[in-house]
Amino acid sequence: MAMDIANLTKERLKAMFAEGKRFDGRKLDELRELEIETDISNKAEGSARVRLGKTEVLVGIKLGPGEPYPDSPERGNLTVSAELMPIASPRYQAGPPEFNGIELPRLVDRAIRESKMIDLDKLCIKAGEKVWTVYIDIFPINDDGNLIDAANIAALVALKIARVPEITKEGKVDHDKEAKDKLPLSKDIAPVSFSFFKLGNSIIVDPTREEAEACDARITFGLSKSKDKYLINSCQKKGEAYFTGEELAKMSSMLPDLYEQVNEKLKKFL
Amino acid sequence: MTHKRPDGRKSDELRKMSAKVGVVPNADGSAMFAFGDTVAIAAVYGPRLLHPQHMQDPSTGILRVNYDLLSFSVSDRKKPGPNRRAQEISKVTEWALLPVLELKEFPNTVIDVQIYIIQADAGTRTAGINAASLALAHAGIPMKDLVCSVAVGKQDKELIVDLSKEEEDFEEGEGATDFPIAKIANKDAFTLVQLDGKISPDLVPEALSIAAKACEKVYDVQKKALKDEVEREAKG
């Protein structure tokens, strides 16, 4: 299971992608089957489970009262964390995070923060003293490739259904009272991410773990749709290989279609 | 006079259980087990080579359990990362499972068991042990038997089984006693025995007998989960 990718398999995948073929019959720009479930934990302020093919990620939203940052005394905070838990893959070992484990929460953070979906200014409890911190905690359960995009969708859905807890007079969360208010979210902004992977001269979307391990570079775009406009909010490239200007333009132009592929399932949660 | 349980259960009645095997496709074995609202998942990787090398035991394989709560499984967010409670539960879970495993066949290796609680509503360690036992069996690890776990308890003077969170927090009269146990399914052998509360020594035999009976019900759920997995595959 943990065997690293074989040279010959990598070469074969390169040739197959050049023909536009993949083992599971998908087109190069086709996403796997997407399944979204909410309320995975009744103790979370919001939570979701996303399956993209066999990849599965859980995301939970917790809110906690805390101090504001000194330079923004009336603004709430956003913290995104992720752990590449050993449960998700034979490759992950317990211990300090390696790069992939650091990158995942940062990419999700950027996609959500830059889209301005959460109105952090509406999360003030007492100016200068107390604000809400929104914790987005990401837990991959099974890594079969493309954790980043799956995690983004899960975070988005979990945020959309999350509710702000009631507060006691002492400023603590009141677990006995039912949370009523939804998070202050912009109604029409919904950020997701799409990662493109390159092998040889081919670019694919939503790779399985096997495909991802063969690829030489990846670029992830955070994308949101507001009213009917698509906006790229963030972008990050990873890996040694390069992307040509033409490839970058092509990928950017593919984003709206990809968004609509996902929107089908996403619509009912937004 | 029977004590009335908040959710209307009888004193020897367990919460609704559910179990499924194969929930983590990447793992060599995996399972989900739930007692009511408490949901645990477990994944097994191994036997595989143990790193670092100096930890290897040339006479046997090692079982390594890592148990933890997901941050959003509890009301007050649990900061990601191991804490003392989780470390203790990891260890007692390891001791609960070892007696049924035959690890001498796998020297220098480790069998990693990862247990995560997705939603916590009391009985998390017992749900974790049940899930882990299933995951080990699913992984084809040589096992003498399954391990079943349940928490027995006392509400004031009454012995009950599978405490809910509300019952764990009960404070009237003699308060709540939480007595989680695990046993080898088909043997008079208890592999996990913990207790918090107040219980008279002469109630212990009855408590253990109630626990054993409850474990029979857990065993049925575990067996079904394993056999259903083969049925599911067989039907193609």
Added chain:
Amino acid sequence: MTRQIDNKEEVISEKAERKVVVPGEVIVVGEDYLPGDGARREGEKVVSSRFGLAEIVGRVIRVLSLFGTFIPRRGNVVIGRVTDVTFRGWVVDVDAAAAGFLALDECPRFINPDEMDRFLGIGDIVSAKIWNVKTKGSDLTLDGKGLGKLEGGFIFRVIPSRVPRIIGREGSMVGLIKEKTGCQITIGQNGWIWIKGNTSDAEIRARKAIEFVADKVLVEGLTEKMEAWFEKNK
């Protein structure tokens, strides 16, 4: 459990009775039975020592594993990936608890010690036979028919315990798949399988067929079902 004898090729064992058992479950009661692999005796009862398929053939009782990792045994042919080249030979990942080692003198032709990584470098794939199993790992040899460096094609994994199903009785199942797709196929007991075909479509089809078979642990009459499958999946 009903037994169906659809065609001769599909009967793995004519006198076998099979049922799914969990660890600790009683398989049969009787002093006459002989507990084999995966079973043990407890007084009068023969009890399972793993989760799997209990098979009663005559007096012998075995429990076959349906899931789990690969446990190397002498004589197994495995497909592995070279992870290191040392002065004595190659370290090969065979997807087991311990790595395999292919000594320089277990190669069928002479290899100059200075050119070892030209013959087999890191990331290259071999099919090799295990001739010895030690706690530190398995000893491999390329001395045998069909063994050696694999070039072209691709490799993928199935659950190791499904390999007998994929091979079929006397190679009938893998033979059918080879025939229908025109692919070369080498199957490792460690669950890794190598496919090389003339077209991508043929290779994709061969892999799909194998994954289909790997799943069907209890299905009888599988060869016929596969003939039908190939008709449907042209």
